[in-house]
Amino acid sequence: MHQLTTIWGENLDPEAVLQEYPRPQMVRDSYYNLNGYWDYAFVMEETVDVRFPEQWDGQILVPFSPESALSGVNRQLQPGELLFYRRTFLHPGKPGERVLLHFGAVDQCCRVYINRKEVACHTGGYLAFYADITKALTEGENELIVRVQDDSDTSYHARGKQKLNAGGMFYTAQSGIWQTVWMECVPKNYVTDLKWRAYFDRKEVEILVATVRDTEAELTGVPGRIAGREDTDEIRFQTNHPIRISLEEMHPWTPETPYLYPMQIRLTGEGERDQVESYFAMRVLTVEKDASGHMRLCLNHTPYFQKGVLDQGYWPDGLYTAPADAALIFDIREMKRMGFNMIRKHAKIEPARWYYHCDRLGMLVWQDMVNGGESYHHWFVTYLATVTSRLGIHVNDFNRVLFARTEARGRKEFLCEMKETVRQLGIFPSVVLWSIFNEGWGQFDACCMEKKLRSMDPTRWIDAASGWFDQGGGDVCSIHNYFFSLKLPAHEERRAVVLSEFGGYSMRLEGHACCKKLYGYRTFTEEEQLRKDYRELEGRIEELKEEGLCASVYTQLSDIEEEVNGIYTYDRKVKKI
Numbered sequence: 355m356h357q358l359t360t361i362w363g364e365n366l367d368p369e370a371v372l373q374e375y376p377r378p379q380m381v382r383d384s385y386y387n388l389n390g391y392w393d394y395a396f397v398m399e400e401t402v403d404v405r406f407p408e409q410w411d412g413q414i415l416v417p418f419s420p421e422s423a424l425s426g427v428n429r430q431l432q433p434g435e436l437l438f439y440r441r442t443f444l445h446p447g448k449p450g451e452r453v454l455l456h457f458g459a460v461d462q463c464c465r466v467y468i469n470r471k472e473v474a475c476h477t478g479g480y481l482a483f484y485a486d487i488t489k490a491l492t493e494g495e496n497e498l499i500v501r502v503q504d505d506s507d508t509s510y511h512a513r514g515k516q517k518l519n520a521g522g523m524f525y526t527a528q529s530g531i532w533q534t535v536w537m538e539c540v541p542k543n544y545v546t547d548l549k550w551r552a553y554f555d556r557k558e559v560e561i562l563v564a565t566v567r568d569t570e571a572e573l574t575g576v577p578g579r580i581a582g583r584e585d586t587d588e589i590r591f592q593t594n595h596p597i598r599i600s601l602e603e604m605h606p607w608t609p610e611t612p613y614l615y616p617m618q619i620r621l622t623g624e625g626e627r628d629q630v631e632s633y634f635a636m637r638v639l640t641v642e643k644d645a646s647g648h649m650r651l652c653l654n655h656t657p658y659f660q661k662g663v664l665d666q667g668y669w670p671d672g673l674y675t676a677p678a679d680a681a682l683i684f685d686i687r688e689m690k691r692m693g694f695n696m697i698r699k700h701a702k703i704e705p706a707r708w709y710y711h712c713d714r715l716g717m718l719v720w721q722d723m724v725n726g727g728e729s730y731h732h733w734f735v736t737y738l739a740t741v742t743s744r745l746g747i748h749v750n751d752f753n754r755v756l757f758a759r760t761e762a763r764g765r766k767e768f769l770c771e772m773k774e775t776v777r778q779l780g781i782f783p784s785v786v787l788w789s790i791f792n793e794g795w796g797q798f799d800a801c802c803m804e805k806k807l808r809s810m811d812p813t814r815w816i817d818a819a820s821g822w823f824d825q826g827g828g829d830v831c832s833i834h835n836y837f838f839s840l841k842l843p844a845h846e847e848r849r850a851v852v853l854s855e856f857g858g859y860s861m862r863l864e865g866h867a868c869c870k871k872l873y874g875y876r877t878f879t880e881e882e883q884l885r886k887d888y889r890e891l892e893g894r895i896e897e898l899k900e901e902g903l904c905a906s907v908y909t910q911l912s913d914i915e916e917e918v919n920g921i922y923t924y925d926r927k928v929k930k931i
Contacts, residue, residue: 355915356868357423358925362678363671366424368415374679376458376534378710379781380548381631386446386537388498392416393440396429399503406470406499407438414439416535417458419528422673430518431529433508439500439531445491451539453491456484458533458705460502461674462511467499477767479504480512480703480724481774482533504529510764510796512726512771514701515666522873525666525915528673533705543567544628545593545619548781551813554638554654557604559615561634565593569623575616577602590622606654607635607783609695612716614783635713635783639815641829641850648902649850651815651830653786660718660905661895662696663689663921664855667704668914670868670924674702682708684926685911686717692921692931698854698907701725701792703775712784720787720817720854720907721779723772727758727796735794743822744838751797751823759798768796769806776810788814789854793821793834801827820854830854830904836875840894842901852905853898857891858919859884861930866913866923873916875909881930888931 371389375381394414395407418425420437431437447453455466461479465472469492474485490496506527507517517524547564558581563571573589580589581598591597605613613635620629640652650657665685669676676682682704689697696718703724712719734756742749754760772790779785788807791797797819804818804827818828831846834855842851860874861884878884895906912920921931 358670358866358868359423360669360671360677360681360925361927362676362681363424363669366677371415372417372534372679374707376456376536377706379632379706380545382538382540382629384538384540386443388441388443388535388537389416394420394427395438396431397436397438399434399436410440417531417533418672418675419461419530419532421526421528422675423671424675424677430527431502431504432518433505437502437504437530439502440497442495442497443537444495445493446537447488447491447539451541452486452488452544454484454538454540455487455498456482456536456538457531458482458535459703460500460531461529462504462506462509462513463502465501467501469497470499478512478771478774480514481771482706482778500531502530507729510726510728510761511767512724514724521871521916523917525668526673532674541626541628543569543621543623543626545621545630548619548630548632550634550781552634552636552638553598554606554636557601558598559601559634559636560596560598562596563591563593563619565621568592568594569621569626572620572622574618574620593621601636604636607637608653609690609716609718612714614714633713637783639786639813641815646902649846649848649904651850651852651904659899660696661694662698662718662720662905662907663694664700664907664910665697666700666910666914667702668912668924679707681926683711683715686711686715688922688929689911690715690717696720696905696907697911698722698789703779709779709782709784713782717784719782719785720789721775721785722789722792722820723768723775725792725795726764726768728760728764730758730795731756739794739822740837743834749823751794751800751819751825754798757794757797759796764796765798769803772803772807773810776807780811786814787817787830789817789820791819791823794823797823800825804828817852817854836909840898842898842903850904851902852907853895853903854905854907855909856906857888858909859888860917860919862918863923863928863930866925866928867918868924869916871916872918874919885931
């Protein structure tokens with residue numbers, strides 16, 4: 355595979371890697387970034403006689419996975435191996451403060467040690483986690499070790515599009531730390547989480563501030579007052595209990611006018627001194643019938659056609675990790691400039707800053723739950739599914755073998771990770787739809803899972819089964835069509851009809867492709883013909899809008915390895931369409 359680089363990777367300063375504050379939805383002044391060079395070592399699992407390596411193989415640039423070029427390692431972590439990371443740091447806290455150690459994401463299973471004492475263990479390669487490491491710290495220098503195991507696609511854990519034997523629409527498997535590692539210092543009682551919910555029709559917002567223990571707090575920066583109280587403009591409340599705020603003026607959030615309400619929260623109890631900054635937005639998502647009898651996806655009670663693009667979040671030099679915050683912004687802005695108002699984040703969860711940029715720049719997000727399960731039967735979930743879907747043949751998703759979900763632990767883990775995904779991403783107003791399963795990959799009990807998801811979050815649309823193996827649930831009838839003429843199914847009485855994947859027009863550009871072999875659904879050799887046919891495809895979408903189509907998702911934002919059907923090349927240097 356030929357190594358490609360992005361302009362951000364080419365200009366990367368290893369002494370200042372991804373220094374931006376990683377949690378924009380809840381900002382504190384305290385921030386200690388631990389990105390940079392760490393020691394690393396690969397060890398065969400069965401040969402580990404002691405808990406930690408005695409020798410280290412070299413240095414790795416965190417937070418790039420060892421499989422990526424920017425890590426400086428270029429080595430695949432295999433099943434049966436362990437990857438160890440090590441670095442030292444000075445105690446950042448003052449007397450009486452707690453020190454929290456945060457990981458944006460570590461793929462797949464890890465244990466964290468401070469001064470050789472275990473302080474955390476975590477499974478799930480796509481979700482953030484943290485640990486209170488105060489008791490394990492000593493004054494002066496401290497040692498941090500992270501132990502990683504990654505079975506990739508040989509286990510039931512969530513893996514997205516990663517595959518050890520990469521090819522076609524599955525890509526290089528990556529592992530280990532792939533998002534920012536950082537610390538913060540907090541008082542004994544501090545804000546642990548924030549939640550909000552817009553009650554658009556009432557011009558109210560409900561806010562819940564979670565703290566270690568109940569205390570008094572004050573909210574400032576919001577033009578409003580506590581609902582039902584006319585005696586004061588001050589917003590004072592008890593933490594761990596939701597409050598409703600009536601807004602003086604409501605500014606609806608849309609991609610065209612992405613208005614965000616800033617807010618500051620300060621603990622005011624005796625001896626309390628924690629303070630955080632955040633934001634919220636006012637918008638409501640519904641499915642409503644239009645004058646022609648078609649069900650429409652409505653943003654703020656107005657039918658809103660979502661012109662989307664599939665984005666899988668891969669980079670040639672960083673794999674899962676964008677080489678710079680500016681690279682994330684580039685992708686969003688370029689798609690917005692091309693007329694897209696929605697991105698479907700496919701089989702991956704991004705760092706919080708990506709969703710923050712979508713919030714402030716005005717880009718709707720359809721978020722996939724990351725797929726897992728055992729090894730997929732591609733004859734079933736790809737080839738046969740394309741035919742049965744086209745012929746309208748219903749296939750029940752109770753068969754655990756065919757859908758590669760025989761492992762009860764895997765099903766339980768998927769449910770837990772779905773709940774945590776909603777908790778971590780539910781604060782971002784740009785996220786408007788949850789997609790539970792895609793094309794049958796590890797699918798099980800879609801209707802039951804939809805009910806569970808709706809109980810977790812009743813405010814967003816749900817795509818219960820994207821592509822095929824539709825079980826009749828969710829808010830959308832979700833179609834994938836790469837091979838046939840575009841048309842809509844029979845009239846839907848309850849759900850909106852969306853084309854959640856289509857297009858995939860492929861063209862390999864020499865010098866901007868990393869593989870000789872190519873994968874796609876329709877291949878071109880001339881840019882002019884590619885653009886002409888793409889415009890015709892857009893014209894057909896316009897026709898289908900009149901027939902009831904509510905959203906479309908073009909595949910895809912950029913080339914990825916063999917799959918050269920991107921609007922941009924993999925290195926983001928050439929726009930093909």
